[in-house]
Amino acid sequence: MGYPRSHSSGLSWEPRSRTVEQVHLRCTEGSLEWLYPARALRVVLEPNLSSTRHTTVCIKPASDFQGASIYVERAGQLHLVVSEAEEARLRHVSCFSTHTPQRVALFLQASPQRDISRRTASFQYELLSNQSAAGPDVQKMALVEVVRGSIQNVSHDPENHMSQVEVSGQKVYRQKNRIFRQDKAAGEWKGSIKTLLRCKVKKGAGDFLFTGNEHFGEAWLGCAPRFKDFSSIYQTARERGTNPCEFQFR
Template sequence: MLSELLMGVFMMILLGKGTSLQYSSDMCNWKGSGLTHESHKKDVEQVYLRCSEGSVEWLYPTGALIVNLRPNTLTSAYKHLTVCIKPLKDSKGANIYLEKTGELKLLVRDGDNSPNKVYCFGLVQGGLFIEATPQQDISRKITGFQYELISQRTLSDLHTVSDPCSPCSDTEVLLAVCISDFVVRGSIRAVTDDTEQQESIIEVSVEKLYRQKTKIFTPNQESGGWAGLIRTRMECGVKTGLGDFLFMGRMHFGEPRLGCAPRYRDFQRIYQEATDKGLNLCEISTD
């Protein structure tokens, strides 16, 4: 059934029938409505986005939508990019598939609103084909998601998406120092579990701020240092405890996600050993 539908879609594209091209005004985000379609037609809209992150919102979905992610990067870099999509809360009205050369693989089933679930795939594995499911009443139906394009090297080395609970190796720690969106030395002040999102929110008291790309950590008037919140999966079992850590990670869908977090004394050892061997990728103060 799906294969027949998809082949019909591509024939329409080739013949220029029943399809329309939609370009986002800012090339990062797209918002459209199925109400522009005639109900008896199997319309297919093509959307082209050229940013590393953004969102898609399809109101009253009917027919199908093809989302083409075409980042402004060298063709040779495509094989190193991973696409992650995060469905919006209460997204419904369509199934989302990964499509390549006429083959469909279901990514997100209509109505599957697992808390904070993220779906990732290599950009070379295909594009996104979104098919509206039959609805007697399409009112208040919105299919939507946020998307991000991530370097596969960054994805694997920082564990922010692939395996956030696994301890980082010495090599991964040294790389994380150089490429993380935030690097701070501090301690865990409190941990709050968000059971709905299945996440732990870590309140960090910062002794030294090395880097942050956005205002994750702000001055703390009481301690004279800095403080901020970092998220990780609840299954990782992060607890409040004594000792200093080097917290590193990246922004993921607008939120700071924990990557590597070795105890600071362990980081000092790892860094000094790499310095003695001339293997450090970048310099950082360890005083």
């Protein structure tokens, strides 16, 4: 599915109107740009899917996000996700679970202002699947990021339901962008991977195969089996002729 961009402008409303404009976005990822934020905007993420596997929504505000705050609706209550009051350097990807994966409502509340100077509240969004934490799966080897290495450190962000994993890699098999960079002096690859907090990633000894995708220009962890376990699964699938592709991991 494509990557849609939705635009809205607060200048189109009547000054005395209390109407909340509503926008429906039907793709699993995209972006919204609200020019001259005024009053409120309700954004309904309503992907046209029969599946209910998308149960996490992640939002990344633009670096120049201003003029509004973003809330998510849950059981008739609004919960703050992105605050305009935060400094730009503190704004990062925020994720939250949903109880109704086929319909998620965000509420953008414009900040009070005396003039109509240009402000833009824009953000990207993606709906993620729980299947990314399902465990070793040879079918996932077509994913963008494939790195073999160890976990050096893990930091958790309970408020945004995310963890950041610092990885020291022995080998990078595949990456789309230069997220992992090689320290030529040490001969190792260094990089950071994000994952959902519920994956419960912990620091510890071991040689892992990290696979995943890129979201918002960052690497997101899929499964991370120990390398010896992956090798066993891969070899078994190869002998049975059920693996979808050859993977040169040696």
